[in-house]
Amino acid sequence: MSEHQTHRVAVIGGDGIGPEVTAAALRVVAATGVALETTEYDLGAARFLRDGFVLDDATLEELRGHDAILLGAVGPAIGDTRIPGGVLERGLLLKMRFGLDLYINYRPFHGVAGSLAAGTSFAIVRENTEGPYAGEGGTLRYNTAHEVATQGSVNTRFGVERCVRYAFERASALARPRLTLVHKTNVLTFAGNLWSRVVEEVGREYPEVAVDYNHVDAACIYLVENPARYGVIVTDNLFGDILSDLAGAVTGGIGFAASANLNPSKTGASLFEPVHGAAHDIVGTGRANPLAAVSSAALMLEHLGEMAAAQRLARAVTDFDGDVASLGTAGVTAQLIERL
Ligand code: NAD
Ligand code: IPM
Ligand code: MN
Numbered sequence: 001m002s003e004h005q006t007h008r009v010a011v012i013g014g015d016g017i018g019p020e021v022t023a024a025a026l027r028v029v030a031a032t033g034v035a036l037e038t039t040e041y042d043l044g045a046a047r048f049l050r051d052g053f054v055l056d057d058a059t060l061e062e063l064r065g066h067d068a069i070l071l072g073a074v075g076p077a078i079g080d081t082r083i084p085g086g087v088l089e090r091g092l093l094l095k096m097r098f099g100l101d102l103y104i105n106y107r108p109f110h111g112v113a114g115s116l117a118a119g120t121s122f123a124i125v126r127e128n129t130e131g132p133y134a135g136e137g138g139t140l141r142y143n144t145a146h147e148v149a150t151q152g153s154v155n156t157r158f159g160v161e162r163c164v165r166y167a168f169e170r171a172s173a174l175a176r177p178r179l180t181l182v183h184k185t186n187v188l189t190f191a192g193n194l195w196s197r198v199v200e201e202v203g204r205e206y207p208e209v210a211v212d213y214n215h216v217d218a219a220c221i222y223l224v225e226n227p228a229r230y231g232v233i234v235t236d237n238l239f240g241d242i243l244s245d246l247a248g249a250v251t252g253g254i255g256f257a258a259s260a261n262l263n264p265s266k267t268g269a270s271l272f273e274p275v276h277g278a279a280h281d282i283v284g285t286g287r288a289n290p291l292a293a294v295s296s297a298a299l300m301l302e303h304l305g306e307m308a309a310a311q312r313l314a315r316a317v318t319d320f321d322g323d324v325a326s327l328g329t330a331g332v333t334a335q336l337i338e339r340l
Pocket of ligand 2: 075089090093241244275277
């Protein structure tokens with residue numbers, strides 16, 4: 001992409017530490033010389049509490065028209081009973097993931113010095129539009145002694161295959177191409193069988209990729225004991241959610257973990273956000289680690305075709321050897337900018 005092209009980016013700082021880490025990421029991006037034309041969208045728990053707005057279809061269409069969306073985090077503090085669970089998660093974040101068909105949640109991890117996974121890199125490719133997140137189910141006889149609640153998992157051949165194919169593409173690009181399907185095929189036999197068959201079938205097109213399978217419970221052991229065994233992990237929406245927080249903790253802390261919600265067919269703007277949430281427990285303390293947001297912005301630059309800047313930014317993050325805890329948000333941001 002030419003140096004003079006500006007990219008139209010929708011920015012949703014959101015709640016808690018979201019605006020803090022997003023502002024830091026935008027300052028670091030500016031230091032790479034890439035010009036972004038940003039439009040701020042005031043969305044999230046604070047906005048909802050003010051005027052009841054979550055995300056309407058018109059705003060979703062506006063977001064779709066951008067080149068990318070950069071998001072901090074949205075959601076109320078845990079225990080805040082003013083907003084029922086799901087109003088923001090389903091109404092805002094999942095509405096964007098589903099509505100913009102962001103069917104891949106790509107989460108790369110690089111073990112920082114001193115972490116359990118120091119020096120190793122792997123990625124989680126999480127299916128991002130189906131599984132238990134699809135919203136299948138409902139409640140009967142609500143709040144009676146006979147209440148029934150069901151919450152099914154939706155797995156389509158189409159959805160699983162496009163996710164698995166993306167994961168194989170990523171895996172085949174590795175120096176040591178390998179892919180691990182993580183599921184629970186011994187219990188979730190219908191969905192597990194579909195995922196296994198699709199991995200086997202698509203895998204035939206990628207003979208260079210070594211394919212492995214772990215049950216999700218065992219994967220929690222291996223991620224802690226031997227994260228170096230993984231290259232690309234492909235898994236469903238819920239397992240991918242849970243494993244990414246574990247992977248974040250193992251590679252140095254959730255404050256380092258980046259993610260890209262991708263629509264590879266580009267029928268909607270892709271969305272880049274840290275794996276972590278609004279972390280209301282540390283908001284305003286200056287202690288939020290901005291590196292997850294910065295790495296997410298690097299993934300955004302890559303998606304925008306700004307390869308050189310994306311690589312410089314990603315390298316600045318992986319080479320970062322300052323003490324994040326003592327430097328804090330401002331200190332880490334300043335050092336990154338200085339190194340760029
Ligand atoms: P969380 O990720 O916000 O926090 C979990 C723990 O990690 C907390 O102790 C927090 O202080 C710490 N932490 C998180 N990010 C950090 C950072 N950058 N630097 C240092 N420490 C960090 O998860 P939670 O407490 O379960 O959720 C809080 C709210 O955020 C909820 O409303 C939840 O729904 C929402 N959430 C939003 C997103 C998102 O917008 N993508 C993701 C996860 C959670
Ligand atoms: C994540 C978050 C979201 C998820 C929540 C906030 C809906 O935890 O991006 O990992 O479960 O996908
Ligand atoms: Mn999560």
